[in-house]
Amino acid sequence: MTYKERILKAARGEWADHLPWVPRIDLWHNSNSMRGTLPKPFKQDASLDEIADYIGGGYHKIVPEFLKVRSPEDNIDRGIGVYRLWGMAYRPELIGVDREVKKEGDATLVTYHTPIGSVSCKYIYTEEMKRAGASITWITEHVIKEPKDYKIVGYIFKNIKIHPDYDNYLEFQRKVGDKGVAAAFANLSASPMHHIMKEFLDATQFYLEMYDHPKEMQGLSEDMEPYFDQIFRVLADSPAEVIFSGANYDEMITYPPFFREHIIPHLQKLADLLHPKGKLLLCHCDGENKGLLDLIPESGMDIAEAVCPQPMTKVTIREVKKAFKGKVTIFGGVPSVALLEESMSDEEFEHFMKNLFNEIKPGDRFILGVSDTTPPDAKFERLLRITEMVQDWGKLPMTE
C-alpha cells in the first residue's frame, strides 16, 4: 500500500496494512534551514520532502504553507483570514473593496475601503519569527476596533466571490503524489463566529464583545454565511479526497457551549455536502480537547488531526479513542514535547512511545503524527526511532 492509501484507509475506518506514520516537520524545517542547523546528512538547502523521505513516513500535507507565496496577493488578506495560496481549490475575490497596503518594517498594514467605511489591520513577520520557524504571520492589530467596524467587515465578506481553482489544487495533489493526502484547505475557522474569534478580535476581547456587542457580532456572523457556503460548495465539488476546515479547537477557547452552538452546525453542514461524494472532513484539533471529546463525534468530522495527549494535555489516547467511539480517526498522538530532550530523556521517550503504541492497539482509525508539529529543537533521531517503532510494531491489526 502507498502512504496515501494507508492514510485514506485509516481515515475511512478501514484496515490498512501498516499504521500510517505522518510526521509534520514544516516548522522544524523552516527554523533549522534558516539557522543553518539541519542535521547530517542533509545539505542546508535540503527540501522538506527530502527530509520527510529520509525519515521514512508519509508527507504531512494538511496545513497550507501560508508564507510560501507566488505573489503578495496570495496572503495579503491574512488580516481578515482570507487566502489565495498555492494548492488551494478555491480563489476568493474581494468585490467593491479598495485595498491599501503599507509596509512598516516587519509589519504590513492593510486598510480596506468600502462604500460604507474603512477598516484596517496589521500583521508582522519578524526575523525572530523566521528563526523560530513560524509558519504564519501574526496579527498585531485586529480589524475590529470599534462597534461600527462589524458592519464594514460584514460588507467585505458579503461581497466576496469564491471561484473554483481546481487546477491549482491538482498541481498540489500531483506534487504530493502517493506519499500523502493533499488536504484541500477551507478555512482555519470552521464557521463565521469561529472566524470572528480567530481573526477579527484579540481572544480576550472577543469574549467580552459577546456581552458588549452581541447584535453587531451576530449581524457580522450572518453577513459571513454566504462566504462559508460558497467555499463549502466549491470544495464539495473539488477533486480533493479530504477537506480541512477549522483549527485550534480547545476546551477553554472554543469551550463546549461555543463548540456546540457555533462550530458543530457548520461542520455538520460541510460533512453533509462531503460525505455523499465520498469526501472526508478533517479538522486541526491541536488544543486541550478533554471537554470537547464527546462533542467531536457528533460534528461529522472524519479526521481529528493534531490530537495531542498527556503530558501536554489532560487526555490520554485511550480516552480519546473511547470518546470517539470509532467514528473519528485520530491523527497525531506524539506530543511535540516528546521530541525535546529538555522535556523527556531518551529513556522516558522510549517508555512514552511504548505506552503510546499500547494505547493505539489494535490500530484502527489511527494515523500516527506529531501534535501539532515537530519543534525546531527536536531531537531528529527520535523521528527516525519512531519510524523504526512503526516498522517493528505497526503491522495492522496490532496485537503484541
Add this chain to the structure above:
Amino acid sequence: MTLESIKLFYEALKNTDLSVIERLVKKCLDEQVPPIDILNKGLIQAMGIIGQEFKAGQIWVPEVLLAARNMHAGINLIKPHLLKDKVPSKGKFVIGTVKGDIHDIGKNLVSMMMTGAGYQVIDLGIDVPRESFLRAVADEKPQLLGLSALLTTTMLEMREVLISIRETFPDPPKIIVGGAPVTQKFAEEIGADGYGEDAIAAVELSNRLISQGGK
C-alpha cells in the same frame, strides 16, 4: 460581611452591566463598610466562588473574563481608600508571555485570577524581552514572577529569563511557569519554583509560595 452580601457580590460580578458592581461597592463605602472587608470578604470571596465554578467546568471563559472585568471596576473604586488606609496587597505579581510568543489568553486569565485573589498584578503583556522582565523585577520588586508560553519554540526562553533573573538579583522573586507545552517536569528541569496547570492552579501555587515566605 454576611453570606447575603457575598451573594450580592457574586451576582454583581456575573452581571453584564458594569454599573451593578459599581453601585454595590459605592453603597458599601457609603455604609462605612471597611474597604479591606469589601475587598477580602466581598470581591475576593465572590471571585473565589467563580474561580471554583470555572475549575469545575460549570462556567466558561467568557463568564470568568466578565467577572474579572467587573472585579477590576470594583477594585478601582476602593483602591484610593485602601491606599489611604495603607492596606498592603497580598503580594506583588509580575507576569508576561515570553519573547517570541504573542499568545495572551492564558496569561490574561492568570492575571485576572491573581487580581481576583488579592494580588497586585503587573502585566507586562506579550512577546516580552528578557530585559523587560529584569527591569520589572528591579523596579517593582515582586514576590512572584509568572512566565507564560504557548509554543514549544518559546518555552525554552523561560529558562533564559529564569537564569537571567537569578543571576541578576541576589533575592529573586519566586518564578512560576505555565502554558500548553509546559509540564511539571519541564518546570522542574529549568528550576522554576512552581508550575501552574491552569489559572486556578497558578493562584493556589502562588498562595502556597507566599505562605512559605514569598521571596
